[in-house]
Amino acid sequence: xxxxxxxxxxxxxxxxxxxxxxxxxxxxxxxxxxxxxxxxxxxxxxxxxxxxxxxxxxxxxxxxxxxxxxxxxxxxxxxxxxxxxxxxxxxxxxxxxxxxxxxxxxxxxxxxxxxxxxxxxxxxxxxxxxxxxxxxxxxxxxxxxxxxxxxxxxxxxxxxxxxxxxxxxxxxxxxxxxxxxxxxxxxxxxxxxxxxxxxxxxxxxxxxxxxxxxxxxxxxxxxxxxxxxxxxxxxxxxxxxxxxxxxxxxxxxxxxxxxxxxxxxxxxxxxxxxxxxxxxxxxxxxxxxxxxxxxxxxxxxxxxxxxxxxxxxxxxxxxxxxxxxxxxxxxxxxxxxxx
Numbered sequence: 001x002x003x004x005x006x007x008x009x010x011x012x013x014x015x016x017x018x019x020x021x022x023x024x025x026x027x028x029x030x031x032x033x034x035x036x037x038x039x040x041x042x043x044x045x046x047x048x049x050x051x052x053x054x055x056x057x058x059x060x061x062x063x064x065x066x067x068x069x070x071x072x073x074x075x076x077x078x079x080x081x082x083x084x085x086x087x088x089x090x091x092x093x094x095x096x097x098x099x100x101x102x103x104x105x106x107x108x109x110x111x112x113x114x115x116x117x118x119x120x121x122x123x124x125x126x127x128x129x130x131x132x133x134x135x136x137x138x139x140x141x142x143x144x145x146x147x148x149x150x151x152x153x154x155x156x157x158x159x160x161x162x163x164x165x166x167x168x169x170x171x172x173x174x175x176x177x178x179x180x181x182x183x184x185x186x187x188x189x190x191x192x193x194x195x196x197x198x199x200x201x202x203x204x205x206x207x208x209x210x211x212x213x214x215x216x217x218x219x220x221x222x223x224x225x226x227x228x229x230x231x232x233x234x235x236x237x238x239x240x241x242x243x244x245x246x247x248x249x250x251x252x253x254x255x256x257x258x259x260x261x262x263x264x265x266x267x268x269x270x271x272x273x274x275x276x277x278x279x280x281x282x283x284x285x286x287x288x289x290x291x292x293x294x295x296x297x298x299x300x301x302x303x304x305x306x307x308x309x310x311x312x313x314x315x316x317x318x319x320x321x322x323x324x325x326x327x328x329x330x331x332x333x334x335x336x337x338x339x
Contacts, residue, residue: 133322
């Protein structure tokens with residue numbers, strides 16, 4: 001990368017915004033200048049980036065604020081993204097959006113670089129969407145199998161950490177743990193029920209078919225990203241884990257694939273680490289995958305109920321690969337390919 005860029009982060013004070021700052025620095029992204037934007041609550045706060053304190057500016061509908069900005073990483077929620085998209089892109093700034101605002105719109109590419117990087121080239125509105133966190137880590141793994149044989153169906157159960165609900169979700173889980181340890185009543189605000197010592201089999205609201213919006217995101221987004229008729233049936237569960245999502249995945253292919261073939265495909269795939277020695281207790285666990293970049297896969301086995309099926313376990317950091325890192329990787333791919 002020999003091109004330095006003017007960068008903005010919208011929603012800089014949130015969990016993903018903070019992770020974007022960290023990822024940009026750690027990967028030595030070619031930042032020429034950096035602007036931070038936020039709400040009235042966060043405006044005026046300062047954050048350190050490579051030894052320099054940068055103050056958060058109030059996000060307003062002043063397009064000139066983004067004049068000269070090459071890329072704006074947006075992570076302030078779908079409502080903000082919709083309201084400010086024209087402001088951000090008016091003078092040619094590329095908007096890489098982490099919300100669900102544009103994911104299923106036909107003129108906005110939905111990109112996971114390991115799977116469909118070239119989709120980022122067709123962006124008539126100068127907006128690229130980051131997929132949902134659970135979808136991102138799943139399609140990275142599915143792509144390795146799809147390269148061997150077409151996947152017809154996927155059943156997936158997700159075990160989603162508090163980080164999926166942002167900084168307030170992580171804070172609430174920690175506060176509940178402290179309260180219970182001190183024989184106090186845990187406070188429930190962010191989640192629908194107490195999360196500590198519990199599982200909540202609902203993420204987002206239910207739709208007419210009794211699947212939640214989170215589950216339907218996995219169905220719809222996977223087809224768009226993979227350009228496939230693949231059918232996905234998901235059950236999404238919030239678990240009392242601080243950070244990194246886990247997924248139990250079953251795939252049905254057009255043909256039989258052996259465990260060895262799948263393992264080799266995962267080893268050779270971009271963005272995947274194979275951690276699969278169950279007899280010695282070696283498999284991915286969120287406690288140890290938090291803050292790592294790659295998607296980790298283990299417990300690969302034949303599906304006993306389907307001769308053309310495989311089952312495996314998949315863990316990825318929701319804030320990194322499931323959000324901030326994927327957005328930065330999109331930008332890196334565009335820079336590398338001079339696009």
